[in-house]
Amino acid sequence: MPRVYDISDVLEVASRPSSLEDRLNQLMTHFESQMDHLDHIDEQTHHSLPLVPIPKFSQSSSTVSSDLTLIESLLDTTPDKALEVLQRLVRNPNAQWASETQRHGVMAVLELKRDVLAVMATGSGKTMLAIIPPLMEPDYTTVIVLPFRLLMADMKRRLDGMDVPYEAYNGNPLKGQANIVLVSADSVQVDSWKEHINLLNQKRRVVRQVFDEVHEPLVAQSYRDTLHNVYRMRDILKAQLVGLTATLNESQEKILFQMYIFGHDTLVLRTGSNRPELKFVWPSPVPRFNLVAAVKEVIERHPKVKPEDRALIFVPRLHDGHTISSSLGVDFYHGDLDDKECSNIHSEWLMGKKYAMVCTSAFGSGNDYAHTRLIIHAGNPHEMTGYAQEVGRAGRDKRPATCHLISFPAYSPDLQGEPDLGGKEAMYNAIFRVPSCIRYKITSHFDRTGTHCSQGFSNQHCSFCENLLASPSSAKRGPLDAFQEQTESAKKRKVNDEVSELSVSTASLTILSENVVPLWPVQEHLNFDSLDRLFGDSDRLHPQFGKKDCCRYPDLIAPLVFGIFLDPAIRPHMEAHIGQTFENMNTFIDWLNSSPIPGHKSHLTAVFLWYATIHTHFTP
Known part of the structure; x- marks a missing residue:
C-alpha cells in the first residue's frame, strides 16, 4: 500500500517554532517513525481520514518541493501566512491588515488559547477574525452564529464572493464537507442542532464558535426570548468563543461576559468607534x-x-x-x-x-x-x-x-x-x-x-x-438700506448714553478692547450666536444676538473667555471660581455649552462677568 500520513500528526511538529531547515528535518524524522506503524494498519480503517501523500524532498537540498509547500501552507499559522490568506480573500496581493488590532485578533483566534471579544468599528475588518482562521485549519470546524437573517444572507454572499466553502445549517444533519458552518442564533437553542453538531464534532472537531453582533442579546431581551439563554451554546461543545461587535461600551461588556460565560482570561480587543468619513x-x-x-x-x-x-x-x-x-x-x-x-x-x-x-x-x-x-x-x-x-x-x-x-x-x-x-x-x-x-x-x-x-x-x-x-454670512441689502448707516449711528449713541446706568462699568468694556487684540486668531474659529444676551437681561446695553450688528464691541466675549482659558496665570483662578477643572479645550467647550450655573444666562457670560469684576488683579 502507498505510504500515507495523517496531517493532524504533522500539525504538532510543524507548529513548533524553528527554522525551515529544522522543520524539514523534524518532519522527515516524524514521517520515518510513523512508517512501520502505518504499514500495519488496515487501509479500511484509514480511508475516511484526511490523508495526503508524503512529500518528496531531498535532505541535501534546501529547496522545498511543491507537495511540501502545500503542507506548509496548511500548517503555517504565522502572521505572514495569515496575511497571505487575507490577500487571497480580497484578491489583492498588496493588501495589508486594516489595523494592528485586526492582525492581533486573527492571531489570537488562531492560538485557540482563550476566548476573544472584538469590539471594532464598522468597516474595520472584524469579520476576518471569523473567516481567516478556519481557512488555516483544514481539520477543524468553525461555527459562525448569526442573529439576523440579513446577516446570514450577507455572510453567504460574502463567502461566495471570496470562493470560501461553507455549510448553512437547515435543520438536517451536517454533511461536514466544509469547515465553516453557518447557523442562526435561534437554531443553536434547538435540540436537533445540539445533536447534529455533536455528530459533526466526532468527525471533524469543532474548535470555535463565533457569534456575530454579539451585543444583540443585550438589546433584544424584550422581544427575542430565544436569546435569553445564549450561554447554553457553550454547554454543547468545549470550544473557543469569539464575539464580534461594533457597538459595546465597557458597562455592557461586564454583563455580556456573564451572559455568554466568557472566560476570565478573555482577550478584549477594542478600536475607537469613531467613523471620520x-x-x-x-x-x-x-x-x-x-x-x-x-x-x-x-x-x-x-x-x-x-x-x-x-x-x-x-x-x-x-x-x-x-x-x-x-x-x-x-x-x-x-x-x-x-x-x-x-x-x-x-x-x-x-x-x-x-x-x-x-x-x-x-x-x-x-x-x-x-x-x-x-x-x-x-x-x-x-x-x-x-x-x-x-x-x-x-x-x-x-x-x-x-x-x-x-x-x-x-x-x-x-x-x-x-x-x-x-x-x-x-x-x-x-x-x-x-x-x-x-x-x-x-x-x-x-x-x-x-x-x-x-x-x-x-x-x-x-x-x-x-x-x-461658520463665519457670519453677509446680510442681503433691501430697498431702504441706504439709511442703514444713520440707523446704526443712532443705536450706538443710545448704547453709549445708557452704559453708565448699568451695573457693568465702562471699565469692563475698556478691559475688553485692550485685552482682546491678541485673541483674534481664536475668534476666527468660534461663533457663539446661541447666546441670549451679552450682559444680564438688559436689551439697552446689548440687543439680542440676532441684531448684534449694532454692537459697539462685536465678538469680544468669546475670544476673551477663551483667552482666560489659554492664560496659565488666570485659568487656575477661573477654575477655582467655578469649581471645575478642564483637561483640554474640548472639555472646556462642552462645559460652556452645558446648562448654566444659577443666576447666569450662560457659562460664557458667567466667566466674562467674573473676569470683569476681578480683572485688576491681573492687570500690571
Whole structure:
C-alpha cells in the first residue's frame, strides 16, 4: 500500500517554532517513525481520514518541493501566512491588515488559547477574525452564529464572493464537507442542532464558535426570548468563543461576559468607534405631519451622484415606513416580510433599481454594501446602540457619507422595567439636551474617551461644529438700506448714553478692547450666536444676538473667555471660581455649552462677568 500520513500528526511538529531547515528535518524524522506503524494498519480503517501523500524532498537540498509547500501552507499559522490568506480573500496581493488590532485578533483566534471579544468599528475588518482562521485549519470546524437573517444572507454572499466553502445549517444533519458552518442564533437553542453538531464534532472537531453582533442579546431581551439563554451554546461543545461587535461600551461588556460565560482570561480587543468619513446632521425637530416632506427635502439635497450611490431611510414605526415608501415610490424592508420578499427587495436595492430604500432596524446590521452615501433617520431612534449600528451602514468605502436625523419634538424615553442596556437615555440626551458636538455624543457612549470633530483633520464636521465654526454670512441689502448707516449711528449713541446706568462699568468694556487684540486668531474659529444676551437681561446695553450688528464691541466675549482659558496665570483662578477643572479645550467647550450655573444666562457670560469684576488683579 502507498505510504500515507495523517496531517493532524504533522500539525504538532510543524507548529513548533524553528527554522525551515529544522522543520524539514523534524518532519522527515516524524514521517520515518510513523512508517512501520502505518504499514500495519488496515487501509479500511484509514480511508475516511484526511490523508495526503508524503512529500518528496531531498535532505541535501534546501529547496522545498511543491507537495511540501502545500503542507506548509496548511500548517503555517504565522502572521505572514495569515496575511497571505487575507490577500487571497480580497484578491489583492498588496493588501495589508486594516489595523494592528485586526492582525492581533486573527492571531489570537488562531492560538485557540482563550476566548476573544472584538469590539471594532464598522468597516474595520472584524469579520476576518471569523473567516481567516478556519481557512488555516483544514481539520477543524468553525461555527459562525448569526442573529439576523440579513446577516446570514450577507455572510453567504460574502463567502461566495471570496470562493470560501461553507455549510448553512437547515435543520438536517451536517454533511461536514466544509469547515465553516453557518447557523442562526435561534437554531443553536434547538435540540436537533445540539445533536447534529455533536455528530459533526466526532468527525471533524469543532474548535470555535463565533457569534456575530454579539451585543444583540443585550438589546433584544424584550422581544427575542430565544436569546435569553445564549450561554447554553457553550454547554454543547468545549470550544473557543469569539464575539464580534461594533457597538459595546465597557458597562455592557461586564454583563455580556456573564451572559455568554466568557472566560476570565478573555482577550478584549477594542478600536475607537469613531467613523471620520461620516457627517452627522441633526437639525431642529420637525412636527410629525411634516415627516414625508422633510425626507424628500433631504434626498433632494443629497441626490445620487454616481451609479453605485445608495441611500437608506430608517424608520422606528411601521406606519411611517409604509407612508414614506408609498410617497417616494421605493421599497420598504421590514421584519414582517418573508425571506424571499426581503431577499428580492435587498437585491433590487443593491442592483440600483432604486436609489433609496426604506427600512426598519431589521436592516441595521449585516448590510455591508460599500457605497451607501446617505442615511436618513425619519423619526427619533429608540437607542444609541441601534442608531450607531444603522449609521454604520454608511461610507463603508471610506468616502464621505451623510447621516441625517429628522427628529420629532421631545418625548420621554421609556426607562421602566428592564435595564437600559441599549442606551435609550443616552439617545434621548443626545438629541434633546444641551447642543454640542454630535460625533462626541456618539463616540463617548461607546469609548472610554469620546472624539470631537475637531480632533483630526479627517473628521467631517457635524452640523453643530459646522455652525459653531461658520463665519457670519453677509446680510442681503433691501430697498431702504441706504439709511442703514444713520440707523446704526443712532443705536450706538443710545448704547453709549445708557452704559453708565448699568451695573457693568465702562471699565469692563475698556478691559475688553485692550485685552482682546491678541485673541483674534481664536475668534476666527468660534461663533457663539446661541447666546441670549451679552450682559444680564438688559436689551439697552446689548440687543439680542440676532441684531448684534449694532454692537459697539462685536465678538469680544468669546475670544476673551477663551483667552482666560489659554492664560496659565488666570485659568487656575477661573477654575477655582467655578469649581471645575478642564483637561483640554474640548472639555472646556462642552462645559460652556452645558446648562448654566444659577443666576447666569450662560457659562460664557458667567466667566466674562467674573473676569470683569476681578480683572485688576491681573492687570500690571
